[in-house]
Amino acid sequence: xxxxxxxxxxxxxxxxxxxxxxxxxxxxxxxxxxxxxxxxxxxxxxxxxxxxxxxxxxxxxxxxxxxxxxxxxxxxxxxxxxxxxxxxxxxxxxxxxxxxxxxxxxxxxxxxxxxxxxxxxxxxxxxxxxxxxxxxxxxxxxxxxxxxxxxxxxxxxx
Amino acid sequence: xxxxxxxxxxxxxxxxxxxxxxxxxxxxxxxxxxxxxxxxxxxxxxxxxxxxxxxxxxxxxxxxxxxxxxxxxxxxxxxxxxxxxxxxxxxxxxxxxxxxxxxxxxxxxxxxxxxxxxxxxxxxxxxxxxxxxxxxxxxxxxxxxxxxxxxxxxxxxx
DNA sequence: CCTTTGTAATACGATTTCGTAGTAATTTGT
DNA sequence: ACAAATTACTACGAAATCGTATTACAAAGG
Numbered sequence: 113x114x115x116x117x118x119x120x121x122x123x124x125x126x127x128x129x130x131x132x133x134x135x136x137x138x139x140x141x142x143x144x145x146x147x148x149x150x151x152x153x154x155x156x157x158x159x160x161x162x163x164x165x166x167x168x169x170x171x172x173x174x175x176x177x178x179x180x181x182x183x184x185x186x187x188x189x190x191x192x193x194x195x196x197x198x199x200x201x202x203x204x205x206x207x208x209x210x211x212x213x214x215x216x217x218x219x220x221x222x223x224x225x226x227x228x229x230x231x232x233x234x235x236x237x238x239x240x241x242x243x244x245x246x247x248x249x250x251x252x253x254x255x256x257x258x259x260x261x262x263x264x265x266x267x268x269x270x
Numbered sequence: 271x272x273x274x275x276x277x278x279x280x281x282x283x284x285x286x287x288x289x290x291x292x293x294x295x296x297x298x299x300x301x302x303x304x305x306x307x308x309x310x311x312x313x314x315x316x317x318x319x320x321x322x323x324x325x326x327x328x329x330x331x332x333x334x335x336x337x338x339x340x341x342x343x344x345x346x347x348x349x350x351x352x353x354x355x356x357x358x359x360x361x362x363x364x365x366x367x368x369x370x371x372x373x374x375x376x377x378x379x380x381x382x383x384x385x386x387x388x389x390x391x392x393x394x395x396x397x398x399x400x401x402x403x404x405x406x407x408x409x410x411x412x413x414x415x416x417x418x419x420x421x422x423x424x425x426x427x428x
Numbered sequence: 429c430c431t432t433t434g435t436a437a438t439a440c441g442a443t444t445t446c447g448t449a450g451t452a453a454t455t456t457g458t
Numbered sequence: 459a460c461a462a463a464t465t466a467c468t469a470c471g472a473a474a475t476c477g478t479a480t481t482a483c484a485a486a487g488g
Contacts, residue, residue: 113392113396115396116396119399121305124304125305125327126326129423130424130425135422150275154275169283170445170446173444176444177445180443195453195466196452198465229398236398238273240394241277248288248289249290250290264284265287265290300473302474318436327476330478331474334474334475353435355435355484
């Protein structure tokens with residue numbers, strides 16, 4: 113149980129920094145850039161708001177991330193035809209290439225997980241992980257501070 | 271399995287942002303400040319280097335965090351008697367109070383976990399979680415880029 | 429001793445994240 | 459049809475993180 117505390121403490125500042133492989137990825141690009149590219153790869157083109165909500169980031173942060181990626185030529189932003197306010201974010205050729213490269217590395221990592229776990233363990237693991245996420249997600253003993261900024265919560269579904 | 275990808279993507283930028291309770295804590299203080307105070311509470315006084323390594327943060331980041339906490343009156347930094355170079359970081363009265371308050375909230379969260387899980391599930395969960403961490407931690411198919419900065423890796427033991 | 433090497437920490441600057449405020453386009457209510 | 463509210467996003471400035479350089483002390487070798 114103390115182990116769970118530790119896990120929390122250790123990953124507070126640099127999440128996933130215990131994963132050897134992702135560290136290599138992050139030499140080239142920030143974790144948020146990486147996330148963004150992978151989301152675009154998995155889910156296809158997205159609006160800025162959709163991206164921000166997928167990432168659990170404020171829209172203003174998303175703007176920064178997107179302009180960075182655009183500057184690096186990894187994504188393109190086009191104005192939607194239906195609604196001139198929304199910007200559709202797309203992977204460029206180069207962005208898609210990079211995203212696929214990283215997808216491959218992630219698959220390798222998960223492959224290691226699959227070979228270390230029995231199929232039953234793997235099932236049980238994802239089941240319990242998601243169950244735990246649900247628990248932490250649910251409202252606790254309601255703590256009624258009225259706060260200026262409603263903190264953005266990332267939702268884990270499924 | 272795709273679910274594990276998702277979990278990774280969603281928590282890349284704001285780890286634990288799916289936990290409702292920690293969001294409330296973070297209204298008052300950053301996640302790194304919180305980690306630091308809890309480490310001091312759990313482990314007792316620490317040097318700057320020890321703190322940095324516990325957090326998996328660079329020492330320079332730790333300096334920033336510590337001066338922030340000192341400015342807020344939550345910790346004190348004293349020069350060690352044995353070695354004038356090392357600074358011993360201690361919780362102040364107020365720092366200890368805050369840390370205990372948060373420890374309490376974390377206990378509540380883990381309590382919710384304990385009541386949602388059967389004891390067997392909880393055991394299995396921590397076992398699998400640590401096993402997974404180990405797997406991700408181990409060297410993969412060695413990728414031989416020589417990098418200027420050896421990225422800091424957080425080690426999960428036990 | 430006193431130079432050399434090593435270690436603990438801070439200083440500084442660059443990059444990233446994010447809260448607040450603003451702008452522009454769309455929708456709603458009357 | 460048009461003012462008011464809402465939505466999608468960007469701008470800007472403040473704070474946080476972190477790499478590199480620097481300072482201060484300690485230990486080792488001559």
